[in-house]
Amino acid sequence: MTSAEPLISIALCTFNGALHLKKQMESLINQSYRPLEIIVVDDRSTDDTLSILQEYAKTHNFIHVFENQINLGFVKNFEKALTLCTGQYIAMSDQDDIWMEDKLEIMSRHIGNYDLVYHDSAFIDEYDQLIGNRKMSDHYHVYDGESNLPFLMANCIAGHAMLIKKDLLQFALPFNKAFYHDWWIAFVALTVGKIKVLPDVLVRYRQHADGITDSLDRQSNKVVNPKTELYDLRWIAHCLTFDNKKNPEEITYIYKNLKAHQDGKRGFGLFFFMLKYYNILFYLTAKDKSQLSRLNRIRKFAFKQ
Structure with a gap:
């Protein structure tokens, strides 16, 4: 040194x-x-x-x-x-x-x-x-x-x-x-x-x-303790307050879909949203052993009340 x-x-x-x-x-x-x-x-x-x-x-x-x-x-x-x-x-x-x-x-x-x-x-x-x-x-x-x-x-x-x-x-x-x-x-x-x-x-x-x-x-x-839950909308909303010139539209799209899920909406729209984003959104914490287990988690997210 x-x-x-x-x-x-x-x-x-x-x-x-x-x-x-x-x-x-x-x-x-x-x-x-x-x-x-x-x-x-x-x-x-x-x-x-x-x-x-x-x-x-x-x-x-x-x-x-x-x-x-x-x-x-x-x-x-x-x-x-x-x-x-x-x-x-x-x-x-x-x-x-x-x-x-x-x-x-x-x-x-x-x-x-x-x-x-x-x-x-x-x-x-x-x-x-x-x-x-x-x-x-x-x-x-x-x-x-x-x-x-x-x-x-x-x-x-x-x-x-x-x-x-x-x-x-x-x-x-x-x-x-x-x-x-x-x-x-x-x-x-x-x-x-x-x-x-x-x-x-x-x-x-x-x-x-x-x-x-x-x-x-x-x-x-x-x-x-947001990590024990699937997502924390307050945190994502806070991220949206940042002057983000990288991908603000994409984060807004993610927030809107998760907000709809929290408000009780279910269906194929959420299924395809999660199918597209699951691997990156849950990259840090996902412990799924197989593609089947991932699909099962996505299915529960999109359709289970």
């Missing part, structure tokens, strides 16, 4: 994360990539989170800690953290994961002409133990294409796995706090630019009862 390398900012958001925070901070500080800055925004923690962060900032001049005056919630907190980043590239970090030390170095080598690159992640539990050697790619098909349509139904790109170009923020901000910020960034990146997936497992992604997101469905209550 040379001094000519561009600055990478890590946007870390914290809230009552003292239990696992030190392990995550060590993994961020020990990144092999330089130059690096770590922007931390604490969302009014009531435990030892802020004092832990301040101790790290005393001994590392590239760590900058900010404390919110009011609790913003995790989506708006990430928005604030991202706006404070000064690097050409930005990586987002949760407070309780563990990064591989070469994560940023590997990702920086691949971002090139892409607006966003992302990697695979391994699941760990509260005790840092791998959960059955399971990975994010075991639960979602990773996407490495140019269409934003699969992201109308689901998302395979977690915030902790992204490296984005700062220029992307001019299109992605501000966030709507009703929806996950990483879903939105992924959709925007595929609408205005292009993305690339890396097969490397570069983060140990913690799953536990206090987590905001739960990729293994181990919680019974979630802030947002």
